[in-house]
Amino acid sequence: MSDDRTNKTFVLKGVGVSPGIAIGRCYRFDPLDSQVSFYKLNDASLIPEEVLRFKKALKESEQQLLEIQKNLKKEKVTEPVYIIDVHILILKDKIFINRTISYIRNQGVNAEWALRMTLDHYKQIFEGVKDAYISSRVSDVQYVVQRVLRNLSGEQKEVTWEVGDDGVIIVSRDLSPADTAQMKLDKIFGFATDSGGRTSHTAIVARSLELPAVVGLDDITRFVHTGDEIIVDGTSGLVVINPYSDMLRRYEEKKRHYDAAKDEYLKYGKLPAVTLDDYHVGIGCNIEFVEEIPSAIVHGAENIGLYRTEFLYIYREDLPTEEDHFNNYRQVVTEKNLSWSTIRTFDLGGDKFPNYQKQSKELNPQMGMRAIRFCLKEVEIFKTQLRAIWRVSALGKTKILFPMISSVDEIREAKKLLEETRQELIEEGVAIAPEIEIGVMIEVPAAVVIADKLAREVDFFSIGTNDLIQYSLAIDRANERLTFMYEPLHPAVLRLIKNVVDMAHKANIHVAMCGEMAGDPLCVLILLGMELDELSMNHLAIPRIKKIIRESTLKESKLLLKKAFSFNTASEVRACVHDYMIKRFPDEFKIEED
Ligand code: PEP
Ligand code: MG
Numbered sequence: 001m002s003d004d005r006t007n008k009t010f011v012l013k014g015v016g017v018s019p020g021i022a023i024g025r026c027y028r029f030d031p032l033d034s035q036v037s038f039y040k041l042n043d044a045s046l047i048p049e050e051v052l053r054f055k056k057a058l059k060e061s062e063q064q065l066l067e068i069q070k071n072l073k074k075e076k077v078t079e080p081v082y083i084i085d086v087h088i089l090i091l092k093d094k095i096f097i098n099r100t101i102s103y104i105r106n107q108g109v110n111a112e113w114a115l116r117m118t119l120d121h122y123k124q125i126f127e128g129v130k131d132a133y134i135s136s137r138v139s140d141v142q143y144v145v146q147r148v149l150r151n152l153s154g155e156q157k158e159v160t161w162e163v164g165d166d167g168v169i170i171v172s173r174d175l176s177p178a179d180t181a182q183m184k185l186d187k188i189f190g191f192a193t194d195s196g197g198r199t200s201h202t203a204i205v206a207r208s209l210e211l212p213a214v215v216g217l218d219d220i221t222r223f224v225h226t227g228d229e230i231i232v233d234g235t236s237g238l239v240v241i242n243p244y245s246d247m248l249r250r251y252e253e254k255k256r257h258y259d260a261a262k263d264e265y266l267k268y269g270k271l272p273a274v275t276l277d278d279y280h281v282g283i284g285c286n287i288e289f290v291e292e293i294p295s296a297i298v299h300g301a302e303n304i305g306l307y308r309t310e311f312l313y314i315y316r317e318d319l320p321t322e323e324d325h326f327n328n329y330r331q332v333v334t335e336k337n338l339s340w341s342t343i344r345t346f347d348l349g350g351d352k353f354p355n356y357q358k359q360s361k362e363l364n365p366q367m368g369m370r371a372i373r374f375c376l377k378e379v380e381i382f383k384t385q386l387r388a389i390w391r392v393s394a395l396g397k398t399k400i401l402f403p404m405i406s407s408v409d410e411i412r413e414a415k416k417l418l419e420e421t422r423q424e425l426i427e428e429g430v431a432i433a434p435e436i437e438i439g440v441m442i443e444v445p446a447a448v449v450i451a452d453k454l455a456r457e458v459d460f461f462s463i464g465t466n467d468l469i470q471y472s473l474a475i476d477r478a479n480e481r482l483t484f485m486y487e488p489l490h491p492a493v494l495r496l497i498k499n500v501v502d503m504a505h506k507a508n509i510h511v512a513m514c515g516e517m518a519g520d521p522l523c524v525l526i527l528l529g530m531e532l533d534e535l536s537m538n539h540l541a542i543p544r545i546k547k548i549i550r551e552s553t554l555k556e557s558k559l560l561l562k563k564a565f566s567f568n569t570a571s572e573v574r575a576c577v578h579d580y581m582i583k584r585f586p587d588e589f590k591i592e593e594d
Contacts, residue, residue: 009242014217015483016237017203021255022190022212026228027168038113050104054111057151062091090144112152119145120225127222169232171224175202185209190232192220192239197486199466199477199516207538208292214239216480265543269300273546279554284536286514290331296539297337300546304341305536306514307332310348325388333396340397343389347371347403371404376413386421393433400436401462406444411457443467448496455507463500465515469493488517489577490570501530512536521588522581524548529561548585
């Protein structure tokens, strides 16, 4: 059977959130697929058996629907009964069945994969229909496919997610941390999603895995089909679908250029981040998986400035035990090449939810029961983590960081619980460090305003610009429609940061930045000019940031900052900083300018 896809070239513009270029075949990921295996049949002799498996799943689906229908009729519910009739008709539809079988036969894919291609085909047809009601009926096909897929998988809870041996580029509406957790990451070259912004978790995960990613593409899922050739240019935020041969060649060239530049930067990773006039900036790394530590060290991290621990909760059905925490953190703090590890207590809620709590019922979860608020309410869950942090403090230098602090009361309450766990462990005779440095994330505008008061309570600050920008500019960090307004160089944001640094230094405490702004090469002189003590970022960004710092002076950074402060608008500040950086570091910004 012939393939229905047109090979038209499309270029879509989104937000490049993880640099690099990925070239490969698209795989349309849909949460529908998340518990399903996709694989090629190695041997043609497996085909008849696969067809039978498909037919059996159809039969089972039909029987289940008839059963549901029977029960509904008993309860005298009429409306869904008719819809189920439609679903049964789809299940028995010869074209639907034959199309799927011919995908199995002609393309040698398993029934699940074939079904997925059939669904894509129907989606394409329905989306072409002008009548909104009719076009929305594709959801009926989708429900049917979902049921058949479930039956094919034998309704097993844990089914591996496989896409064959070749590797793919994932295209999806969005990817939750739980979605990416189910993927075989070594088979993935890049990501492209309809929604998300620079600091959405899809973006953060992509950066930490060094996979090129473009998010905020609006409706890429409407344009591509599994198997299409696609290019994801995470540096410039472009996605090309079905590139023509010249374009493909140019991108292959660009990819080589990017990969070479990356390797060349690596040597800067080994060097300290010291300006030409001898100002030293500490360089930390943000991680969310212990597996990232070797790469952090290779790229030149001096410490772990932010360990996001919420992923420990997200990848499982139950709560992690104290031993789970301990065994995990132990691997971080005992790394000899790092001066210290900053463990941030869990920041669940917002856009991160554990599996057992799939979605928040809150209207506005970013401003809801998240991070420290949740911890101070669910004290036992919190104390389990605090005990584990104390225990690893005996094994290597550990700092503790509390997220989303907005008042002195909250930090005092958190410290009280930390002290309680310390006493408990001492009484139990468990080894712990004599003391632990305590820090707060400065990511809520209220914390900036009372930074002088917070500084008296803690040993260090870490500025979380991802949330600080979100809350101060009232821009949802994951909303791709507002990306253009999400501006780290907004005069208000710069003033907030400056205030935090000044307050910290006045109180003689260390001040770091761990938001994404810290790893943005365009912003590095501005941050230097503010005299931040430490910048903590994704490991890939470290060599380039170090190189820029090493080639600049504190004096020029202060002058640039002064100039930036003289403007009234974010666009003026951006233009000024952009022009300066391009002139001053032409080689560093060459790739973006190409
Ligand atoms: C931040 O808000 O800047 C931050 C580093 O924390 P997260 O991105 O995990 O919210
Ligand atoms: Mg935050």
